Amino acid sequence: MRWDALFLDLESQFAAADLIAVENEIAERTRREQASVPLMGRLRGQTGSVVRIRTRCGTVFGGEVHHVGAEWVVLGTGSGPAMIPAAAIGSVEGLGRHTAPERSAVTARLGLGSVFRAFARDRTSLTIQLAADGTRINGTIDRVGRDFFELASVPSGELRRADSVASVVLIPFSSVEAVLSRS
Numbered sequence: 142m143r144w145d146a147l148f149l150d151l152e153s154q155f156a157a158a159d160l161i162a163v164e165n166e167i168a169e170r171t172r173r174e175q176a177s178v179p180l181m182g183r184l185r186g187q188t189g190s191v192v193r194i195r196t197r198c199g200t201v202f203g204g205e206v207h208h209v210g211a212e213w214v215v216l217g218t219g220s221g222p223a224m225i226p227a228a229a230i231g232s233v234e235g236l237g238r239h240t241a242p243e244r245s246a247v248t249a250r251l252g253l254g255s256v257f258r259a260f261a262r263d264r265t266s267l268t269i270q271l272a273a274d275g276t277r278i279n280g281t282i283d284r285v286g287r288d289f290f291e292l293a294s295v296p297s298g299e300l301r302r303a304d305s306v307a308s309v310v311l312i313p314f315s316s317v318e319a320v321l322s323r324s
Contacts, residue, residue, distance in 0.1 A: 186239035186240040189206065190206055190236075195232045198273075200270070200275060204223065207222065210256065211251055213226050213256060224320040254285060261282040264281050268322075269317060271316055272315075279294065288314050291309050294308045
């Protein structure tokens with residue numbers, strides 16, 4: 142009878158050790174998977190949810206996540222859409238548990254340059270908020286380079302016409318804290 146108890150005890154010890162090994166393997170795989178998720182993949186999983194993004198300069202934008210590209214996120218805020226470059230993000234609050242991969246190879250290539258070229262093509266009236274001091278410049282994008290764009294600055298409320306351009310301002314992508322729609 143003591144032999145039966147001894148063997149049962151050994152079996153339960155081996156079963157417990159196997160269970161611990163499986164749990165450790167699951168935990169390690171989970172850590173590896175989480176380590177492979179980029180910031181934009183984490184934000185992509187929040188599409189449709191409301192979050193608060195604090196930029197590196199301290200400005201807070203709150204709203205529903207509408208679109209997420211390779212280098213930017215668009216929030217629907219109370220005052221209109223705000224596109225925030227990934228490089229300007231300081232922190233994000235209000236995240237749920239979800240992440241999401243890139244939807245396609247095409248969306249993976251939609252960087253800031255692609256978005257700024259689309260704004261230039263459509264002559265979209267924008268407000269560019271600069272990261273350095275929060276300065277806001279109104280205008281339309283005239284030209285887009287590899288890592289900069291040129292904004293034809295116009296007074297607030299005016300449409301871009303040749304006689305309404307106050308100046309043309311070259312803005313490096315890295316200086317953009319947010320792009321706000323003026324529509």
